[in-house]
Amino acid sequence: MDTTTQIIISGLTLGAMYAISTVSLSLIWGALNVLNMAQGALLTLGGYAAYTASAALGLNAPLAILATVVAGGLFGIAMYALVVRHMLDREGFEVNVIIATIGIGMVLEAGLQKLYGAYPIRQPLTVEGGFFIGNVYVPFNSVIIVLTSAALMLALAAVLARTRMGRAIRAISQNRDAARLMGVPVELVYAQVFALAGGLSAASGIMLSTITTLAPTMGYDPMLKAFIICVVAGLGNVMGALYAAFLLGLFESTVQFALGVRFAFISMLLLVIIVLIWRPHGLFGRTRVTKL
């Protein structure tokens, strides 16, 4: 019983963190058909930005979080406006964007290491304390992570479903030319997508840094897992990404308890292979038939 509780709690916490990164990747893939390899660095940026805002600038927690999300959003916009925009619609742009965003990620990571040093720093926004369910200790921090992530995902789902901007994002990912004909300024919507993804990633980075520590490389592992989840869910499917993130979070924590931590990543990769053999477009993916 306690084991099950423990698995569920740590699985939900992992899932909540993966969910945001996965959804960010999925948003960008869905709208622009490119992979953002700087996702990991965006998480790291979020962690350090929150640290700076609360420790160095002395902002209170809500303000520090807000400033971090804004910083992430602005970085996303800058990435789009300065780099990605100039590569789109040229031949081979998918690969070019992958390489360019790897570069952006490396520069960002090196910059953060130069500024803050390579040693792990404790995230001051971590919430202390916790409670017991049976014999299992549940940190408040985990509860906050799960609730915040769920709230952010619900908000994003509402934006995508009901607002003019959200509809335009979905429309572009389904048919870019048709969206142009409807009067959608596609480049502006792309910038909005990058801002959303950047802001969400920064928020996710704060959460991540509260359960690990701040380090320049802290974004790598969650980014890889977010890619895995994206592939399992079907690239570009935002809601599917959300379900898959929690499923894989639970899967990972189950494997960690049953077989040991070192088998978690391997078994996630195995799962991807199995899913892709069984459903090449992912669990929630659909083949898109474009009719002329």
Next chain:
Amino acid sequence: MTAPLLQLRGVEAGYGGQRVLRGISFDVPAGQVVTLIGPNGHGKTTLLRCVSGLVRLAAGEIRFAGEPISGGRAHRIVEKGVVHIPQGDLLFTDMSVYDNLMMGAYPNAAYAAAPQRLAEVFALLPRLQERRSQIVASLSGGERRMLAIGRGLMANGKLLLIDEPSLGLAPLVIDQIYEVIGNLKRHGMAILLVEENASRIIGVADHVHLLDDGKIVWNGTPAEMEANEDILTTYLGG
């Protein structure tokens, strides 16, 4: 005398090195239905894509309501009131009928007037109201075409560019679509209509242009077209 709503002067365009349009000039006056007919693959769709800003002109000029629009961005051209209803509908297939219609009202002015427009579109195309929360992928071909037209009307445009509205539909459904187009004409909408099947447009068109190999090779009224049978047999195979 006021300038025609849409003016094309010496329009040339193509893809890569391939020139598809070689000097097209004609007008669409306000409130009229002007039709482009001609065999497939001779530039009709390209011409519409030029007007709506999806294809850049290599030469020539397009004016709308006296203002040059060629070279402008597609979303600006929609804002001015030129609405392109593309071939094959290009609907947002994973979205609901309602969401598709709301996408049609994306420009600021249209968005503000969306509730009234929605009521008007539902009055004109009642089938869409029945299906409003259904996902497009579950609609029939005729319903999709209706939705494409309805979505175009949501933009509150002054000129509709309609590309092959009869494509792939059963004769009975084609009749319904042309009934809707006739209705729009009676409401004073200017329409530039592309059609492969010349017999469909008689009764709705005010003027016909025959496009062959990137040039206008003949133009006249539908009555003149009917009287001039060899033109049709030469270019359209009867």
